[in-house]
Amino acid sequence: MPPSQRTPRYQRCAKSCPDTKIDLQFVNVKPDDPDQGRQTRTVIRANAAHFHWRHNRPPKDKAKTKQTRHGDVTHRDKRIPSPLSPMSSTQLAADIDPFSSYNCNLPRALVNHCIAFNAQFILPAIFPDGANNFNARASLIQMSTSNSSVLHMFITGALINSQRIRGATPSNRIALDMLQSRAEIVRDLNIAIQDPVEACKDINIFAVAALAKNETVQRAEEMPLKTPKQGPLKSLQLLNVLALSEVDPIHYEGLSKLIELKGGLEKIEILGLAALISLGGVIFATRKCTSPRFPVVTLSDPTREFILDNQGTCFDTDNDLYTVISMLQSYTTTIDDFCEGRKVVTASVLLDHRNTTQHALLSLPPRAGRSECYRLAALIYSLLVTFPLPYRVAPFKCLVMRLKMTLAEWDGDDDDMLLWVLAMGGIGATGLEERAWFVRKFQNASTRIGVGSWVEARDIIKRGLWHEATNDGDGQDLWLESIIVD
Structure with missing residues (x-):
């Protein structure tokens, strides 16, 4: 580059030393001669480069970033969401x-x-x-x-x-x-x-x-x-x-x-x-805890039919509730197979099965007697396993209070499935004041049925809806509390 066309030193600093504080140069938008026009364009480019760097520079202290499992990066500047690592889109x-x-x-x-x-x-x-x-x-x-x-x-x-x-x-x-x-x-x-x-x-x-x-x-x-x-x-x-x-x-x-x-x-x-x-x-x-206002819309095309495998046979109830409980059991098996690596399932199929099942469960109207207890216990199970809303917004308290009142209408003390219902209520009431009531009822039912250990109790409870990886720990805690009840 000829000496006359070289970039002035103060303008080169804006590009080569962008951390140096400089003043932006003002120019004449209609220069009178070609030389001034070239200098004007050079100044504009330098100003633009400096402005761009100032608004896109990294943190001076190069603060450490934290990589999350989703691939996003926690940045020092909390206002702008960080660019994420490459994903499917x-x-x-x-x-x-x-x-x-x-x-x-x-x-x-x-x-x-x-x-x-x-x-x-x-x-x-x-x-x-x-x-x-x-x-x-x-x-x-x-x-x-x-x-x-x-x-x-x-x-x-x-x-x-x-x-x-x-x-x-x-x-x-x-x-x-x-x-x-x-x-x-x-x-x-x-x-x-x-x-x-x-x-x-x-x-x-x-x-x-x-x-x-x-x-x-x-x-x-x-x-x-x-x-x-x-x-x-x-x-x-x-x-x-x-x-x-x-x-x-x-x-x-x-x-x-x-x-x-x-x-x-x-x-x-x-x-x-x-x-x-x-x-x-x-x-x-x-x-x-209401019925959905809109119909369920799936992502799979065509809509997939979910295999129920004649599950839910331990529940003596009406056909509609029986079918929904079978859907919950089917989805539980699907996610357990998926998490344990026994079966490859696409995310679309998983969420379609989940959303369809939850929609069907919520659409069931209230029932009477033991069937209503089954329905409420199934709703608690969905919050625990199949549709796990964050605890801070999940209606555990509402459901355990309803279940507590409905259990007064239970019409079958000889039904072993009462133990499952009480287990769902007791686990759902973890940390709530209703917990003590469910612990006592669980202890009474266990004694009446003749259950002497957690292994025996779990064998009965697993006839209902149960996901071992999620529920076993809380179920054992419920059992331990029940055996020390006065």
């Missing part, structure tokens, strides 16, 4: 244009990180494996880069979920960004629903579904000193994260109305949206 994140123009006032780096977080972590977990699920992920990513409402849904979801996954409390800055994104969703939605023809469009249903999830962090309630063991697939389809969201009742009612006007979930054309709404309905119904 890395190619989706690679298609994100970092220089694209977003209809958003938030920093571009923050927006790009939120989209990448969804592409690499959230969407692959919700829509795992399979070509159809990949198409759903790709479609939603594309919508986020072209639709303002979807973009802000992605930003809100990424900000809150990235913090929940790491067990961190969102900062005031993140809370403000979330509030701004939700305000943009509301603004776009208010404009769209002014036209009755536009109101029932899929994109508006999507927006209302996002608003129905109140992402405001709730103050954690005091946890018992001891809680029952739950598992084994607590994070399947991000159940451990998605279930923590509170539901706004007004927006939830509005969502139901829009879907009704649309003609049902089957009329929704946005790939994956119906399945998302269905999953949210199952989670909400589980937390509130």
